[in-house]
Amino acid sequence: MLTRLRFKRDFRLIVRCLADKPSDGDGKIPESKPKPAEPQKSSDNATERIQELLKLMMAEPKIKESEYKDKFASAPVIQRKKRSDEIEVKTEKIEESITKAAGEVAQALGGDVKQTEAELLSRVLGKINQTSTTLSDLLVGMKIDRSKEPEERQKKPETRGQQVKRLTSQTKSEAQQTRYSQRKGRSADGEQKREGRDERSRRPSPLTPTSVTTVNIFSGEPLGIFRAKESNHGTKLEVWESLQQRELTLATSQPPVNYFQKMALWTEQGKIWKFPIDNEQGLEEEQNVHFSEHIFLDSHLEGWCPKKGPIRHFMELVCVGLSKNAFYTVKEKKDHIMWYKEYFESKKDLLAEVGAWDHQSTSAEAKQS
Amino acid sequence: MYSSVIVPRQWTRFTCLCRSLTSVEGQKLPQNSKSSDGISPPPRKPRGPTDLLQALAATVGTDPTAAHYKYHDDPYLIPLSNFRKRSYALSAEAGRKAAAWIRDEHSNLFTTREWDPPTKNKTPYFNADPRIEAFAPKPIYNDASKVTEQDLKYTIQNALIDDSITIFQLLGGTSGVSEELKLQLLQLLCFYNEKEPESMEWLEERWFAANTRDRQAATWRLGGLADQIFESMDPKTPEAYCAMIQGMAKYYQAERAHMLTMEVKEKGIPLSTGVYNSLIGCVGFLREGTTLRVEALRSLLAEMHEQGISPNDETLSACLRSLSAWGGGKILQQMALSIVAEFRRLDIQPGLAAYYYLLCLFCKERGPRFDILSTIINELEQKEHLEAKEPADTNFFITAMGVCSDHLQNITMAERLHALLMKGDNYKLVGDAYKESIYYRHYVTVACRHASFEKTLELLDTLVPNVYVPEPSVMEEIIKTLEVGGAGDRLAQAWSQLVVFGHSKRARLVERLLDAMVNTYPGQEEEVKSKMRAAAADMLSFGQMTPEEKEMKDIRSPVQKLSATAVCNIIEMCSDTQDKADPLWKSVEVALQRLRKEEAAGVPARPQALADVAKKAAAVGLPGIAATAVTYLAECGFEEAMAASVHVLGTMLNRPEQEVEELLSQGQSALVSSLHPAAMAVAEAYSLAKTGGPIIQESERTSSSSDSDSDSSSDDE
Incomplete structure (x- = not known):
């Protein structure tokens, strides 16, 4: 328990030291296991150190690799990292086999064997470096990436305090400065406020007054192609034009904004009466028919109906009824009367027998007229 | 004696009445009647069926504070977002x-x-x-329906493409229909490229369908019904050729249109202005490179003149449309100006669409800034009313306002433009809901940036929320303006607007608003301050409701967390009260809990504010809150934690700070027995801050434990 605590305190101290240099790439590794790169820690710049490390790797890749693995074996174990390590090993194996295969192919092809192999490998591995063929040379760049990555990942579970330090140290100074200065300006009297505002409104358009060129759109030189003469628009397409008109009304139509507009819209769609109200609207068929033709229907009886008697009486009643009907057209009324005519004529014999149809009188009538 | 005088007077009155009656009823009074008493009724004016209604509608002004007419049916459900x-x-x-x-x-x-x-x-x-x-x-047409040419005519007149095609096939295809109807159908098919157009009947659908711009690509349907009909027409009339060429050119099948035109010219068939207009519209598809294209355009115009066909205003806008589609640059701009001048000489004035294309050509996002808009507005202001001539006219106002906002950054120009739009019934030129919204986005943005504060407020009061609901980006602009203007009550109001407009879950916007509120807070009156405090507390509870809902409803999209800075801002505002019983302290406590549970993203930008809050809480007599604040500061590793904890402890124990420091330098175990749990927590925070950032386990442990059981942490040392 006690050791753990001391350990913790140590840890805290170290972490604090580290936190002072936020971009320090080493994270917490030195504490868990002393590392060969430790003495370099005193060097002022982290990037410099990384570069030195890189140089080291480039110079003697073999040693670096073993050391690299060594470090991994003893580093604080994190599940995810281990997995990534496995993948790396696997890929390395694949790369080795690819290199081997490429070498064999190059041998088979003959000629400049090294060049061919390099080309093949660069194809596969996407390396630009075409002359060197050793695997480690090809993989040097990758290794550097890897060595950096776990370090960064280790840094992740840092404490909130460290996070804060790191985050704020970058932004705090300037952010606070601006905010406080803003605040100062605002809390001061209104004139300063105005000023601040003016500054702000000027800021997005620093060039406004000077750089805008006013162009008169009518200042151009005419092309001189056309000469004014009587207009001739050539062939006319009626449907096309009506469709163009339709598109135009569509483009400019809007939902009505008050009831009158709504009514106007409905009127245009033919849903309500047109103003001024005309109760014969839409009755175009009867437009030119005089009202007397609707009312005085007796003339249709002339020529076939007996002058007197029950049939005449009946037909006159029919005419009165029809003359009051507002829903039939004149033609329909006439057809109605003619239907009775045909009916009575088909029953002529019976009617004559009864005495209701005075055959002679009607025929005489017909002759007279 | 008197009666003889009265009678004639009565008589004139009677005739007068009769005359007025006849004029009212029959309206058949002869127009040139000059009556003896010098009264001449005006002649009857013929009126259309909607004239009366339009006159009445014109008397109803727009009320920007009321919802749109279409939402009036249910006043309880007036939409605001x-x-x-x-x-x-x-x-x-x-x-x-x-x-x-x-x-x-x-x-x-x-x-x-x-x-x-x-x-x-x-x-x-x-x-x-x-x-x-x-x-x-x-009528619904299918394979079983009996159709006549009458039906075909009906469908063509009503632009029902699918139905007309069905009827055409039912009538026996190309052989069963008269030449005249075939020509009509061909025009319909060419105009719409055999695609069913929008219906005229559903206004709202059109209004809200964000029309995407038509693609500048060859979409003409090759070998479709239009081609078949055209092939089958035996004596091919000029109309058929014209329809075909216009259709192809309209849907950018430039090469075929061009070939067909050559064929027609060889045969000596007269073309039309419409054909040339559409050819001009797609001439850029035949050539590559600016100079070649301009040359082709020029030769096309010359050819038009040779054929004796006179141009119209659509020719002008077609030319400018092509030019604007080819990019920018000196050559094209010069050409555009020459074309405008040329047409002006022919007494063809550019329409709104032409102006729109000019704006596109001159006012590029990057590039030299040209002010052609002032000339255009001058020109348009002289007109009595603007008439829509082609559908592209509806692009003018939105583009012009965009130019005012981004390109010229000129508020006076924007105001003139807006006045122009509001004049008469020009508002119909705003297009659809999408364009309207963009128009106002530009207008509000430019007003926020460049107009005086009072004017901006006035504008916002008129537009928001019934005419226009600001999008998040515009809302940010508005908040910025309100912040600079120092309008605290407006900022408090802005929060309720955010809720109403449905932006309240956008953490960025809320954070921005909180920033603005904190910055404007100090200079406000007490009444405004209390409003702002209430708004801040509401923000907190609004944010807090969400996790419970999430549990219940299983919300899929993750809810954005407020940043710690924002929560800190809330705390700062809510703690501005001297009353211990103020319910706002409750909000402060809740906010602090959220900070400690890491429910807020990041860390506060100004730990000093939190330290002040801790001191204030201690002074007011709320040691729990003070302890929580200090502990949080210590956990985060802020340097302010130490000073704050000393100060707070001093206030709590009512002792000078040196004494407290001495006390704290003793072993913690000595303190445990003598101190109040809250004070103990503060003391612990002090030690935490002193020794530096806590290790992982420790931070986890302390953050999970509330301040009530914080005395149990003493076993650490």
Whole structure:
């Protein structure tokens, strides 16, 4: 328990030291296991150190690799990292086999064997470096990436305090400065406020007054192609034009904004009466028919109906009824009367027998007229 | 004696009455009548069916503080956010559509006499006389229906492409239809490229359908029905050629259109202005490179003149459209100016569409800034009213306002433009809901940036929320303006607007608003301050409701967390009270808990504010809150924690700070027994801050434990 605590305190101290240099790439590794790169820690710049490390790797890749693995074996174990390590090993194996295969192919092809192999490998591995063929040379760049990555990942579970330090140290100074200065300006009297505002409104358009060129759109030189003469628009397409008109009304139509507009819209769609109200609207068929033709229907009886008697009486009643009907057209009324005519004529014999149809009188009538 | 005087007077009155009666009733008074008493009634004016209604409608002014007319039906459900506006209007439209669907599907219910005796056949009968075409069921055409050329005519007139194609096939295709109808159908097919156009009937749908710009690509349907009909027409009339060329050119099948034109010219068939207009519109597809294209355009115009065909205003806008589509640059701009001048010489004035293309050509996002808009506005202001000539006219206002906002950054120009739009019935040129919204986005942005504060407020009061609901980006702009203007009550109001407009879950916006509120807070009056405090507390509780809802409803999209800075801002504002019993302290406590539980992203930008809050809380007599604040500061590793904890402890124990420091330098174990739990927590925070950032386990442990059981942490040392 006690050791753990001391350990913790140590840890805290170290972490604090580290936190002072936020971009320090080493994270917490030195504490868990002393590392060969430790003495370099005193060097002022982290990037410099990384570069030195890189140089080291480039110079003697073999040693670096073993050391690299060594470090991994003893580093604080994190599940995810281990997995990534496995993948790396696997890929390395694949790369080795690819290199081997490429070498064999190059041998088979003959000629400049090294060049061919390099080309093949660069194809596969996407390396630009075409002359060197050793695997480690090809993989040097990758290794550097890897060595950096776990370090960064280790840094992740840092404490909130460290996070804060790191985050704020970058932004705090300037952010606070601006905010406080803003605040100062605002809390001061209104004139300063105005000023601040003016500054702000000027800021997005620093060039406004000077750089805008006013162009008169009518200042151009005419092309001189056309000469004014009587207009001739050539062939006319009626449907096309009506469709163009339709598109135009569509483009400019809007939902009505008050009831009158709504009514106007409905009127245009033919849903309500047109103003001024005309109760014969839409009755175009009867437009030119005089009202007397609707009312005085007796003339249709002339020529076939007996002058007197029950049939005449009946037909006159029919005419009165029809003359009051507002829903039939004149033609329909006439057809109605003619239907009775045909009916009575088909029953002529019976009617004559009864005495209701005075055959002679009607025929005489017909002759007279 | 008197009676003789009275009678003539009565008589004139009577004649006067008769005359007025006849003029009212029959309106048949002869126009040149000059009556003896010098009264001459004005001649009758013929009026259209909607003239009266339009005159009445013109008397109803717009009330920007009221919701749009279409939302009046239910005053309890007036929509205030863009989403709701859209869905309400479309729901109403959907109801109308459903009714129309029933009517069409069950048309027999509306076209037969159901009350006929059962023995009789049901006869076709329309219940209304005259028959109202708009309410009658729309005919549905399928393979079984018997159709005549009359039906085809009807469908062509109503631009029902799919139906007309069905009828055409039913009538026997190319051989069964007269030449005249074939030509009409060909025009219809060419105009719409065999695609069903939008219906005229559903206004809301069109209004809310964000029309994407038509693609500048060859979409002409090759070998379609239009081609077939054209092939089958034996003596190919000039009209057929014209329709075909215009159709191809309209849908950018430039090469074929061009070839067909060559063929037609060889045969000596007269072309039309429309054909040349459409050819001009797609001339850029034939050539590559600016100079070649300009050359081609020039030669096309010359050819037009040779053929003796005179240009119209559409020719002008077609030329400018092509030029604007080819990019920018000196050559094209010069060419555009020459074309405008050329047409002006022919007495053809550029329309709104032409101006729109000019704006596109001159006012590029990057590049030199040209002010052609002032000339255009001058020109347009002189006109009595603006007339829409082509659909592209509706692009003018939105583009011009965009130029005012981004390119020229000129508020006076924007105001003039807006006045122009509001004049007469020019508002119809705003296009659709999408364009309207963009228009106002530009307008509000430019006003926020460049107008005086009072004017901006006035504008916002008129537009928001009934005419326009600001998008998040515009809202940010508005908040910025309010912040600079120092309008605290407006900022407090802005929060309720955010909620109403549905932006309240956008953490960035809320954070921005909180920043603005904190910055403007100090200089406000007490009343405004209390409003702002209430708003801040509301923000906190609004944010807090969400996790519970999330548990219940299983919300899929993750809710954005407020940043710690924002929460800190809330705490700062809420803690500005001297009253211990103020319910706002509760909010402060809740906010602190959220900070400690890491429910807020990041860390506070100004730990000093929290330290001040801790001191204030201690002074007021709320040691729990003070302890929490200090502990949080210590956990985060802020340097302010130490000073703050000393100060707070000093206030709590009512002792000078040196004494407290001495006390703290003793072992913690000595303190445990003598101190109040809250004070103990502060002391612990002090030690935490002193020794540096806590290790992982420790931070986890302390953050999970609330301050009530914090005395149990003493076993650490």
